């Protein structure tokens with residue numbers, strides 16, 4: 046797998062995981078709100094299990110993300126940024 050694809054994969058899984066970690070955290074402290082918003086799927090016990098299970102992969106992925114985006118051999122090349130849309 047090339048580093049570009051790996052970087053993208055890590056970006057988007059990290060973003061997804063971050064959302065789930067935050068939502069499950071709120072599912073513990075604001076359980077009634079989150080339970081209603083998820084149609085009863087994420088009740089307090091589930092939110093607790095999810096939150097405790099996911100913080101480890103979240104932190105690992107965050108470390109991989111930071112390494113892949115900052116380490117000279119795996120971060121974006123000037124070739125890649127040449128394709129960026131002008132803002």
Ligand code: HEM
Nearest residue numbers: 052053056057059060061063107110111112114115120121
């Ligand atoms: C929960 C924390 C984080 C999440 C969810 C996250 C998510 C993302 C996502 C989705 C992108 C891709 C944007 C795109 O492709 O257009 C990105 C890019 C980037 N992130 Fe993060 N990030 C987080 C934390 C960090 C931290 C702490 C650093 C500090 C070193 C960092 C450095 C970067 C850099 C340098 C890029 C641009 C790299 C590139 O375009 O290839 N990120 N991040």
Ligand code: HEM
Nearest residue numbers: 063066067068069070071072073074075096097100103104
């Ligand atoms: C990036 C976001 C977050 C990370 C990395 C994170 C990480 C953690 C970790 C490491 C623990 C301890 C697990 C253990 O005891 O083994 C924890 C517990 C907890 N977190 Fe989070 N958390 C995040 C966001 C949130 C949010 C947004 C909330 C709610 C507002 C929240 C509420 C809680 C609660 C209530 C506990 C359990 C405390 C207890 O043991 O009774 N977290 N979280």
